[in-house]
Amino acid sequence: MTNEEIMTAPIRWRRYFKWNTDHKVIGVQYLVTTFIFFLIGGVLAMMMRAELAQPGKDILDGAQYNAVMTNHGSVMIFLWIIPVFAGFANYFIPLMIGAEDMAFPNLNAASYFTFLLGGLVMMGSFFLGGANTGWTAYVPLSIIAPDGQTIWAVSLILVGTSSLMGAINFMTTIVTMRAPGMTFWRLPLFVWGMIATSLLVLLATPVLTTGLILVILDRVAGTVFFDANAGGDPILYQNIFWFYSHPAVYIMILPGMGIISEIFPVFSRKSIFGYRMIALSSLAISVLGLTVWAHHMFTSGLNPGMRVPFMITSMIIAVPTGVKMFSWLATIWDGKISFTTPMIFALGFISLFVIGGITGIFLAAIPFNIHVHDTYFIVAHLHFVLFGGSVSAIYAGVYYWFPKITGRMYNETLGKIHFGMNFVGTLLTYLPMFLAGMLGMPRRVADYAPEFTELNLLATLGGILLAFSTIPFLYNVIVSLAKGELAGSNPWRGLTLEWQTSSPPPEHNFESSPLVTSGPYDYGSAEGAQELLELAPAAGD
Amino acid sequence: MKERSILALVIITLVMLAIGYLVAINVDVMPVAASSRALLVDDLARILFGLATVVFIIVQGALIYAVVRFRKRKGDNSDAIQYRGNNTLELIWTVIPAILVTFIGIYSFRVLSEIEVHSDDEMVVEVIGQQFIWQFRYPSYDVRTQELHLPVGQQVRFEITTLDVIHSFWVPAFRAKRDATPGQVSELVITPTELGSYPIRCAELCGVGHSVMNSLVTVESEEDFLKWIAEQSGVLPTPDLEETGSIPAETEIAAEPAQLVGSSIFGRYDCGVCHVLDDAGGFGHVGPTLEGIGETAAAREPAVDARAYLLKSITRPDAFVVAGYSAGSMPQNYEDRISSEELEVLVDYLLTQ
Structure with missing residues (x-):
């Protein structure tokens, strides 16, 4: 079937609303659902920024603010960033390794619907008072919170279970279903990123589930696992929580780094610099990432003697992250860079993520950490990592693979407007927060001292810009889906396997099982580039 | 060519060191420093900011340079010159960051050891958090209050507890913070050095009133402090005692x-x-x-x-x-x-x- 035929065939919408075992359908289900949750999380964020634009109580009272803040964090982490990468991984892992589908197609569909159920249960928790303890849900506050807290904890268990099913599937698929010739050292770096991520999910998620079950038991069954007055231990909860939730940061950034590693070579027409080092640094980050959790507890009731080892591991983890940053810079160095929307989002990723990365070292330094812990400095740091980093990478991935998924090109001008608003908005929203935190503004407050007014107003203005930046994006997606230029199978002249089949790919991905004879980024080599030129005519900028 | 690039490298290194140094001595992003510990933490912050600026400029500089210098020319669809790696370069950007973080780690550890040293003549103040107020108890005077007064220059050991959920006792001007955790007495040591009043804020989300869980610490001379303590215990301070010649009865x-x-x-x-x-x-x-x-x-x-x-x-x-x-x-x-x-x-x- 040619591209023309695929595009003129009626889009089979119904399969997206049903149990479907095609990994591409499940990928799209994940991508669209998570983006809707992103918009919900964004509305919650704007409610907070509206409340915080000026000191004093404006639109939310303390309880409402806490519920909005808790669910903003939970939605963005558990219903947007973590699962959106499951969407990309579902769609592209089989394509990138030359497989027909995932190893366990039914488990794959089950994972999506468990996620969807978890998301709806979390939304439902609002009707029972909502969780209002922050996404960290520290005991004993989370024990005495309203009923919504129990429902919220149940939703996290569902979403975590979905995440586990996904990780099992990704690992099995990558290990057992690679096309002939697709050795581990020929895997695209996004696939390497998903290996590192899946290992973390498999090792850490069950621990969070355990913690949440204990919280639910303390809440509804009258147990006292975390009740200090009855021999329980609130610090135990913090250890359990961060044992998952710090690795979760890497679960949220490693796939994004993988996407960045796909994009730089394609749009620089150059092989990735230090392929093995980038792949291994993902594994190093994932192993080290399991050993740094207590740096979230430097001011807590943790025994002070336990802080220094965690400072050391937290410092060391900067090294593999630095290796990635410098390897990316060396990849674009001497390249022939074309400034497509995915490429500028990837360049923006470097620019913003480096701010989050450097401030991470500040936070590993215990004496500085003690001052800024639980302040707006942390809020700024984590948003540079997760918004400047992960979300930039997600947008880069959406634009990069939009032609493959839909068969049509997006509009470059709108894409660049989107990037501009997103980049400026990110800086304007989060830079002032560093200053507010150091000067004395705690996080998770519904109100603040008047001295922080200017900084908060700036952040709110930046937030408004970020909110509006989704308009050109959505408009672009909807209009391009209907009338975008036909993309052809390989508009970017990429070498990875997903570009060696039609857009969108046929039901079993490839007309015949591909035979892999070279690496994913072997630009400049006779076989790589030449072969491709025959396969697909180059699309203009 | 090779000599020129070495020269360029030396010049860039010197410029970076100068910028890092200038940032470190001029950066002013912290609130007023009112304890001996604050000065040490601020020095650490200066070094962090100096190093961070250098790394920031190197990465953003290389990024901007590459974006400007290595643009694809119109109509050129060929691939770029290929190189897949460079062991020396990769070693350099693994080892230099490793050395930097080791330095920061050791320096942080030294600051940490210094700010948490106890002394024999510490004054103990119990800090009791509860939704949504702070209370302070001075065991040596048997006084319990809701504002904190401290004599300047006197080392204080806070013993921090909570009556309900977790709170976090934070005095930004002291650069000091410690959680109040159920079932624990957490310690925090500081020596106030500057007279004045500074905010106390709860830094751990503790419920609907978290943002109003604030208080004030007043650092004052020892005489003023003793006078204040005496007022709190309902007994007038000694100078007044001498004037009236009798101890006034507690107010009924x-x-x-x-x-x-x-x-x-x-x-x-x-x-x-x-x-x-x-x-x-x-x-x-x-x-x-x-x-x-x-x-x-x-x-x-x-x-x-x-x-x-x-x-x-x-x-x-x-x-x-x-x-x-x-x-x-x-x-x-x-x-x-x-x-x-x-x-x-x-x-x-x-x-x-």
Whole structure:
């Protein structure tokens, strides 16, 4: 079937609303659902920024603010960033390794619907008072919170279970279903990123589930696992929580780094610099990432003697992250860079993520950490990592693979407007927060001292810009889906396997099982580039 | 060519060092420093900012240079010159960051050891957190207050506890913070060095009133401190003693008009942090307003009269929850803290409002 035929065939919408075992359908289900949750999380964020634009109580009272803040964090982490990468991984892992589908197609569909159920249960928790303890849900506050807290904890268990099913599937698929010739050292770096991520999910998620079950038991069954007055231990909860939730940061950034590693070579027409080092640094980050959790507890009731080892591991983890940053810079160095929307989002990723990365070292330094812990400095740091980093990478991935998924090109001008608003908005929203935190503004407050007014107003203005930046994006997606230029199978002249089949790919991905004879980024080599030129005519900028 | 690039490298390194140094000595992003510990933490922050600026400029500089210099020319669809790696380069950008973080780690450890040194003549102050107020107890004077005063230059050991959920005792001007964790006594050592008043803020989300859980620490001379302590314990300070020649009796509660006592009990238990009541200086919005509560209390629960309603609302806060407010926001321990006499007077007072 040619591209023309695929595009003129009626889009089979119904399969997206049903149990479907095609990994591409499940990928799209994940991508669209998570983006809707992103918009919900964004509305919650704007409610907070509206409340915080000026000191004093404006639109939310303390309880409402806490519920909005808790669910903003939970939605963005558990219903947007973590699962959106499951969407990309579902769609592209089989394509990138030359497989027909995932190893366990039914488990794959089950994972999506468990996620969807978890998301709806979390939304439902609002009707029972909502969780209002922050996404960290520290005991004993989370024990005495309203009923919504129990429902919220149940939703996290569902979403975590979905995440586990996904990780099992990704690992099995990558290990057992690679096309002939697709050795581990020929895997695209996004696939390497998903290996590192899946290992973390498999090792850490069950621990969070355990913690949440204990919280639910303390809440509804009258147990006292975390009740200090009855021999329980609130610090135990913090250890359990961060044992998952710090690795979760890497679960949220490693796939994004993988996407960045796909994009730089394609749009620089150059092989990735230090392929093995980038792949291994993902594994190093994932192993080290399991050993740094207590740096979230430097001011807590943790025994002070336990802080220094965690400072050391937290410092060391900067090294593999630095290796990635410098390897990316060396990849674009001497390249022939074309400034497509995915490429500028990837360049923006470097620019913003480096701010989050450097401030991470500040936070590993215990004496500085003690001052800024639980302040707006942390809020700024984590948003540079997760918004400047992960979300930039997600947008880069959406634009990069939009032609493959839909068969049509997006509009470059709108894409660049989107990037501009997103980049400026990110800086304007989060830079002032560093200053507010150091000067004395705690996080998770519904109100603040008047001295922080200017900084908060700036952040709110930046937030408004970020909110509006989704308009050109959505408009672009909807209009391009209907009338975008036909993309052809390989508009970017990429070498990875997903570009060696039609857009969108046929039901079993490839007309015949591909035979892999070279690496994913072997630009400049006779076989790589030449072969491709025959396969697909180059699309203009 | 090679000599030129070495020269360029040397110049760039020197410029970077100069920029890092200038940033480190000029950066001014911290609040006023009012403890010996703050100065050490600020020095660490300066070094972090200096190094961060250098790394920031190198990465952003390389990025901008590459973006400007290595643009694809129009019509050129060929691939770029290929190189897949460079062991020297990769070694350099692994080892240099490793050395930098080792340096930061060792320096941080030294600062940490220095700021947490105990001394023999520490003054102990107990810090007790509860939703949504701080209380301070001076065991050596047997004084319990809701504002913190400290003598300048005297090392203090805070012993931090909580009556309910986790709070975090933070004095930004001291660069000091420690959580109040149930079942634990957490320690924090500081030596205030600058006279003045500085905010105390709760840094750990503790419920609906988290953002109002603030207090003030006043650092003052030792004489002023002792005078203040004496006022708190109801005994006038020694200089006054000499003038009058006798120790004044403690003020009798019954000697004051009921109205005044009611409002002072309201103040003593920090009701105003969460409830508006102009007459007694209440300003908070965590709980419902108490303006006109004398009338509204009667109407709230058909089966309960106003007095019983108020009594129960103080001792069992979740028994009746006003629409729009949440159960669990008010401390549950007023029954233990307020004597029954005080409670009677307080309720009488509220009924007149």
